[in-house]
Amino acid sequence: MATKAPARVYLDYAASAPLRPAARARMMELLDIFGNPSSLHAEGQAARMALDDSRRTLAGALGVRAERIVFTSGGTEANNLALRGVMAVSSGKRLLVSGIEHDCVRATGKALGAEEIPVDKDGLVRLDWLRDELAKADVAMVSVMHANNENGVLQPVVEIARMCREFGVVCHSDAVQTVGHIPVDVDKVGADLVSFSAHKYGGPRGVGVLVLKPELEMVATMTGGAQERNRRAGTENVAAIGGAAVALQEAMLNMETERSRARQFGEQVCAAAEALGLDVVGKASPCVEHVVQVLTPKRGDDVVIGMDLKGVAISQGSACGSGKVKESHVLRAMGYSPDEAGRAVRLSWGWATTEAEIAAGVAALGAVVS
Ligand SMILES: Cc1ncc(COP(=O)(O)O)c(C=O)c1O
Structure with a gap:
């Protein structure tokens, strides 16, 4: 008997993933711990213990010491803190940021006068260009994402971090699309700062993490409190941080299974796209398993709306807030034309995605683009 198509199909995990039940359960427990973790009384200390416990769980799942973790309000804030915090002590030296970063890095880089590191047609940062710039000995910091969203x-990034070390330059990597999806050994990656976000791997929205090298010189950008060892002022969101830690623990425990399912889904989506004559972006490069971007014959926003009407949630290459066709800056940086950059859509999946959802998703895509 054929499996019944699900009522709604969610294929936009790269935007935000559903909450893992274990994370929800932990958050529900912690919501009743109402003390302020910075208060000295018993209620405050109960919150402090819960927070310390989450920090240890999360650090253990990542394989780093708990002191290296700074909790923020999300990936956007973690990236802002990384760039602004380091550049504030950079003595006028330059910041280099790749041309394919998420807007929170790009816009922050722009505000700090950053120059763009070019990428090639396969979406990979030009290491030759980067090496030449680093050799000029006037660069303070480099920021290159781990996987493109x-x-x-x-x-x-391992090679980029190695080059940065060689030239004494601080290296940051936005690992929002990799942590919880593929193994990320922060020390092997070797970047001085690595940021990520809980809602991309099944934790709650509104928790970000910046993992720092202990000796790194930087300043806080959110000031007015000694929280997070003076690196990020503001009362911590104890319940959400607990959910973020438990979700990461579960993601790491199940990673092999979840990854092999994600790989299988990716193969199915790519095969379907190719059968429809759609170009898969970045197919010549190593990729994470849970994201596929395709070029369609129609405007990306029209495809997203068409898919939504058929009950399938996907997204455009990048968010559109203006009503105009938004070209993906990532595709433009890779050398695609403005027209092509306005015709991209992204499908992404994760821990709760089923075979039936992928089948319904590719069937809807076929109907919408043809
Ligand atoms: C690569 C990348 N960096 C940063 C962010 C921002 O993270 P958050 O939504 O937690 O602020 C996102 C979210 O889409 C992302 O994909």
Whole structure:
């Protein structure tokens, strides 16, 4: 008997993933712990213990010491803190940011006068260009994401971090699309700062993490409190942080199974796209398994709306807030034309995605684009 198509199909995990039940259960427990973790009384200390416990759980899942973790309000804030916090002590030296970063890094970089590191047609950062710039000895910091959020292409961050060390330059990597999806050994990656966000791997929205090298010189950007070892002022969201920690623990425990399912789904989506004659972006490069970006013959926003009407949630290459066709800056950086960059859509999946959802998703895509 054929499996019944699900009522709604959610294929936008790269935007935000559903909450894992274990994370929800932990959050519900912690919501009743109402003390302020910075208060000295018993209620405050109960919250402090819960927070310390979550920090240890999360650090253990990542394989780093708990002191290296700074909790923020999300990936956006973690990236802002990384760039602004380091550049504030950079003595006028330059910031280099890749041309395919998420807007929270790009816009922050722009505000700090950053120059763009070019990428090649396969979406990979130009290491030759970067090496030449680093050799000029006037660069303070480099920021290159681990995996791109539109097409999933993995950047050679180990090599980039090694080059930065060679030239004494601080290296940051936005690992929002990799942590909880593929193994990320922060020490092996070797970047001085790595940021990520809980809602991309089944934790709650509104929790970000910045993992720092202990000796790193930087300043806080959110000031007015000694929380997070003076690196991020503001009362911590104890319940959400607890959910973030438990979700990461579960993601790491189940990673092999979840990854092999994600790989299988990716193969199915790519095969379907190719059968429809749609170009898969970044297919010549190493990629994370849970994201596929395709070029369609129609405007990306029309495809997203068409899919939504058929009950399938996907997204455009990048968010559109203006009503105009938004070209993906990532595709433009890779050398695609403005027209092509306005015709991209992204499908992404994760821990709760089923075979039936993928089948319904590709069937809807076929109907909408043809
Ligand atoms: C690569 C990347 N960096 C940063 C962010 C921002 O994270 P948050 O939504 O937690 O602020 C996102 C979210 O889409 C992302 O994909």
